[in-house]
Amino acid sequence: MQVIVIGAGAAGMVAALRLSEKGCSVTLIEQGEIPHPRAASFDQHRIIRHLYPGQDAYVRLVDHAFAAWDRLWARLGHKHMAETGVLAVSIDPDDWTDRGRAGLDRLGIPYRVTEVAELRGRLPQFQFPDRATGIFTERGGALFPDRIAIDLAEALRQSGVTLVPREKVIAVDPNVGRVQTESGAVFLADRIVYSGGAWAQHLFPDLAANVTTYRQAILYVAAPAKWSHAWAETPVIVDLGGESGCYVLPPVDGCDLKICAPDHRRKGDPELHAALDENEDQAVRAFFRYSLPDLADYRTLYMKTCFYTIAPDDRFQLTRRDRLIFFSGCSGHGYKFAALNGEKLAQVVLGEADLEATAKLLGGYD
Numbered sequence: 001m002q003v004i005v006i007g008a009g010a011a012g013m014v015a016a017l018r019l020s021e022k023g024c025s026v027t028l029i030e031q032g033e034i035p036h037p038r039a040a041s042f043d044q045h046r047i048i049r050h051l052y053p054g055q056d057a058y059v060r061l062v063d064h065a066f067a068a069w070d071r072l073w074a075r076l077g078h079k080h081m082a083e084t085g086v087l088a089v090s091i092d093p094d095d096w097t098d099r100g101r102a103g104l105d106r107l108g109i110p111y112r113v114t115e116v117a118e119l120r121g122r123l124p125q126f127q128f129p130d131r132a133t134g135i136f137t138e139r140g141g142a143l144f145p146d147r148i149a150i151d152l153a154e155a156l157r158q159s160g161v162t163l164v165p166r167e168k169v170i171a172v173d174p175n176v177g178r179v180q181t182e183s184g185a186v187f188l189a190d191r192i193v194y195s196g197g198a199w200a201q202h203l204f205p206d207l208a209a210n211v212t213t214y215r216q217a218i219l220y221v222a223a224p225a226k227w228s229h230a231w232a233e234t235p236v237i238v239d240l241g242g243e244s245g246c247y248v249l250p251p252v253d254g255c256d257l258k259i260c261a262p263d264h265r266r267k268g269d270p271e272l273h274a275a276l277d278e279n280e281d282q283a284v285r286a287f288f289r290y291s292l293p294d295l296a297d298y299r300t301l302y303m304k305t306c307f308y309t310i311a312p313d314d315r316f317q318l319t320r321r322d323r324l325i326f327f328s329g330c331s332g333h334g335y336k337f338a339a340l341n342g343e344k345l346a347q348v349v350l351g352e353a354d355l356e357a358t359a360k361l362l363g364g365y366d
Helices: 010-021 056-076 096-107 116-122 145-159 197-203 225-232 280-286 335-350 355-362
Strands: 002-006 025-029 046-048 086-090 112-115 133-137 141-143 162-164 169-173 178-181 186-188 191-194 212-222 236-239 247-249 257-260 265-267 299-310 317-321 324-328
Touching: 002 010, 010 025, 010 145, 010 191, 010 335, 046 056, 046 247, 046 335, 056 096, 056 145, 056 335, 086 096, 096 133, 096 236, 112 116, 116 133, 145 162, 169 197, 191 335, 197 212, 197 299, 197 324, 212 280, 280 299, 317 335, 317 355, 324 335, 335 355
Parallel strands: 002 025, 002 191, 025 162, 086 236, 191 324
Antiparallel strands: 046 141, 086 133, 112 133, 169 178, 178 186, 212 257, 212 265, 212 299, 236 247, 247 257, 317 324
16 A cells, blocks of 8 residues: 655654554655654653543543553664653642542542642742642653654664655645645655644645644753752653643753743744744743742753644544545644554554544544
C-alpha cells in the first residue's frame, strides 16, 4: 500500500514508522525540516499526567499512552522521559485540581495529598496560600519531544520511509489520493494521513471548521543560584491553583526551566503570528507574580510561540474522506498521546482498527 503522511509532528512520524514496519511504502511530507522545530510537538519537554478534570475517558487513556510510549522506547532503543511525578495544587473548592482529584478517586488512580506545610518545605522557591493542598501522582512527568523527534527521524530513514522536507502541501484530492506541493511536485497514494496540526484550516477548511487555532507564548528562564537545589528536586507541576492554569516544567535532565500561563494565549495563524510581542516576557511573568515571588530574579533565556488547534471539549478529531484520514484538534494536551495517536492512525489505515471506534476512543468518549 502506498501511503502519504502529511505533517512530521510526533503523531505523524509514529504513524509513518508503524506503517512502514507493516510493509507499506510511506512518504512523509513536511513543510519544514524533519523534524520540524516549529511543530507543536517539538520542544524540550512536555507533561504526561493522569489529572483530567471531568474527562474520565482521557484519564483511562493515559495508561494506554504510557504503554504506547514503552513500545516506542523499545523501538528507538532510548527512553526519553523523566518520571518526576506530577504535582497539582488546589486553592479553592472545585478548582481545576480539586475537580481532577475527584476523577482520580472515581477511577482508583493512586495519589498522595500534600498539605501546605509540606508544600512549603519541599518547594521553598514557591509561595503557597494557607488554604493550598497538593495532589501528587507518582506516575507521570516530562517527555522530551525534541529528543524523541530526532530519534524518530533516524528510525524513519532506517525503515525506508521517504522523507520529503521543505515541501509545503497546498492541495489534496482525497478522491484520487493526490497531493500537490507549493513547488509543483505531485504525489499519489492509496491512502493519505493528515496530521499537520495548526495548518489544518489552510488545507481542509471544511473538515477543520470546528477547530480553532491558538497561539501560545512560552517562557524559559534560569533560576537564581539560591534555588538550584530546590529546582533539582521539583516535580512537574501541572497546575498552581485557582483558574489560571499556570504550569511549570523543572530543569530536569538538562532541560531549561519552562513556565507557561495557558490564559496568555490568543487566536492566531502560524503563517502570520509567530513573532513575539514587545514585553511579552513580562505578560507571562505577571501570571506567576504570586506563586514565584522573586521571579524578577529569574533571568529570561528565551521565549517561543507554539500553535495548536482547540476542538470542542478538547477532543481529538478523527474522520475519513475517501482516501484521506484526517486527524486534528490536539487542544494543547495532545503530546502525551502522540505515540498512541500515531499507532492508532496506522491501524486505521491498515484496516486493523475501525475508524469510528478509534475516533470515539481518541475523542475521549466513554
